[in-house]
Amino acid sequence: MAKNAVLRSFAKDWLKPLTFWALALPGLWLGWQWGLLLSGAPHDLGFNPIEKTHRFLGDTALRILLISLAVTPFRDLTRWLPIMKVRRRIGLAAFWYAAAHLVAYLGLDLYLAAGMSLTGMWAGLWEDVVKRIYITLGMTAFILLIPLALTSFNAMVRRLGARAWQNLHYSVYPLAVIACLHYGFMVKGNQLGPWIHGGILALLLAYRAGVWIRSRMKPQPVASTS
Amino acid sequence: SGALPFRATDYQVADESTPYEAVTGYNNFYEFGVGKDDPARYASAMTTDPWSIEIEGHATRTGRFALEDVVDFSALEERIYRLRCVEAWSMVIPWIGIPLGAVLRQFEPTSDARYVQFITYQDAGEMRGTRSAVLDWPYKEGLRMDEAMNELAFLAVGLYGEVLPNQNGAPIRLVVPWKYGYKSIKSIVKIRFVSDEPETSWKRSAPREYGFYSNVNPNRAHPRWSQASERVIGAGPFARRETEMFNGYGPEVAGLYAGMDLIENH
Numbered sequence: 001m002a003k004n005a006v007l008r009s010f011a012k013d014w015l016k017p018l019t020f021w022a023l024a025l026p027g028l029w030l031g032w033q034w035g036l037l038l039s040g041a042p043h044d045l046g047f048n049p050i051e052k053t054h055r056f057l058g059d060t061a062l063r064i065l066l067i068s069l070a071v072t073p074f075r076d077l078t079r080w081l082p083i084m085k086v087r088r089r090i091g092l093a094a095f096w097y098a099a100a101h102l103v104a105y106l107g108l109d110l111y112l113a114a115g116m117s118l119t120g121m122w123a124g125l126w127e128d129v130v131k132r133i134y135i136t137l138g139m140t141a142f143i144l145l146i147p148l149a150l151t152s153f154n155a156m157v158r159r160l161g162a163r164a165w166q167n168l169h170y171s172v173y174p175l176a177v178i179a180c181l182h183y184g185f186m187v188k189g190n191q192l193g194p195w196i197h198g199g200i201l202a203l204l205l206a207y208r209a210g211v212w213i214r215s216r217m218k219p220q221p222v223a224s225t226s
Numbered sequence: 227s228g229a230l231p232f233r234a235t236d237y238q239v240a241d242e243s244t245p246y247e248a249v250t251g252y253n254n255f256y257e258f259g260v261g262k263d264d265p266a267r268y269a270s271a272m273t274t275d276p277w278s279i280e281i282e283g284h285a286t287r288t289g290r291f292a293l294e295d296v297v298d299f300s301a302l303e304e305r306i307y308r309l310r311c312v313e314a315w316s317m318v319i320p321w322i323g324i325p326l327g328a329v330l331r332q333f334e335p336t337s338d339a340r341y342v343q344f345i346t347y348q349d350a351g352e353m354r355g356t357r358s359a360v361l362d363w364p365y366k367e368g369l370r371m372d373e374a375m376n377e378l379a380f381l382a383v384g385l386y387g388e389v390l391p392n393q394n395g396a397p398i399r400l401v402v403p404w405k406y407g408y409k410s411i412k413s414i415v416k417i418r419f420v421s422d423e424p425e426t427s428w429k430r431s432a433p434r435e436y437g438f439y440s441n442v443n444p445n446r447a448h449p450r451w452s453q454a455s456e457r458v459i460g461a462g463p464f465a466r467r468e469t470e471m472f473n474g475y476g477p478e479v480a481g482l483y484a485g486m487d488l489i490e491n492h
Contacts, residue, residue: 047247050457113454124452131449186450188260189361190358191260
């Protein structure tokens with residue numbers, strides 16, 4: 001069928017590069033805006049560009065993380081298997097945006113606030129981690145992301161074996177919950193944003209719980225008899 | 227907006243005033259949305275003329291008063307104050323207005339009036355942000371009577387020589403420069419003289435984070451932001467300054483809190 005041929009060639013030649021550029025786009029936009037700002041041109045970073053940068057990187061990291069969790073349900077619903085080829089790539093992008101989010105907070109907030117002293121920056125980080133629940137949560141989520149990012153390459157998947165790899169990567173679920181809580185505890189008052197992101201995560205987790213329960217209820221096939 | 231007549235005063239800040247675009251484009255006015263640019267985008271929907279203020283509680287003169295009867299528009303003065311937001315940023319703003327004490331005295335508060343509470347306008351049609359329960363609307367704030375009578379406490383009806391833009395709390399708002407910005411309640415429709423500490427919105431929402439006093443205090447680490455330093459809005463992306471006790475207004479206000487533990491009474 002012609003339609004299938006188009007889809008197949010899209011999956012083969014376009015899916016990976018398009019995913020890459022789509023994931024890079026927010027970062028490129030942010031870099032472009034900072035370029036405009038630093039050269040004195042009109043920009044979209046508003047009157048508090050550092051705050052805007054933190055929010056933008058955090059939002060992007062969380063949204064990409066949620067998208068990575070939506071890949072498998074998308075495959076199940078559409079039965080379009082090639083989408084699985086970009087799942088790790090999407091998850092890894094979430095890690096990069098989270099890393100940029102952390103680096104921006106260390107550099108643009110703590111380092112500058114400490115009068116550009118590295119020891120002051122680390123002291124500030126420690127103080128924030130122990131005193132501020134949303135930063136405790138954010139750091140926890142980021143630390144949990146590190147082993148997932150380190151094992152996101154083919155060589156590591158092979159080395160760990162599919163089962164161990166899968167078990168390790170199940171930690172993405174608690175991690176995503178912690179990331180949403182980080183957002184919820186960060187905002188003032190009872191805002192809608194964390195509820196929307198948390199709600200989408202709840203749907204994605206409910207879907208997986210449904211799949212898991214159904215697989216438990218089905219009688220296990222013993223061996224192929226016919 | 228329109229120009230207002232005013233006289234200059236000695237209330238000045240050593241630093242340059244924040245550009246008008248930043249003062250009127252970067253606001254917290256959750257009644258219009260939680261984004262910093264939401265108030266500038268949506269506050270024009272608010273009707274500010276005619277405006278009246280209801281005076282309630284322990285005072286001789288109570289009832290509903292037109293804005294023009296509350297504020298003597300021929301006696302306006304300019305005061306340049308630093309505004310320190312609890313979110314660890316600050317601005318320097320040339321307000322136009324009238325001392326709060328002078329306004330409150332017109333209503334002849336009685337000796338039972340130990341606190342004063344302020345309440346913001348509320349209209350779900352005009353204030354799209356109030357359709358979600360970010361806070362328990364309407365917004366409420368309060369001061370102890372001696373704080374309200376302090377010479378620095380101010381009611382602003384304008385900034386930069388012009389009528390207040392809606393996003394800055396038109397037509398009349400409080401300015402209490404030694405306290406975090408959220409104490410400076412916007413678009414006031416009700417003033418109540420009460421004998422006990424009144425309910426205030428942020429304290430009700432998160433008492434561990436926001437106290438009644440809310441004095442700027444770099445020594446009390448807020449559970450959300452370190453309060454030791456602040457971003458200077460409109461002075462370049464990396465501009466910061468050390469936060470001062472009482473936002474630098476200690477000489478005028480420290481006496482109000484003599485003997486009080488300001489960490490406990492935050």
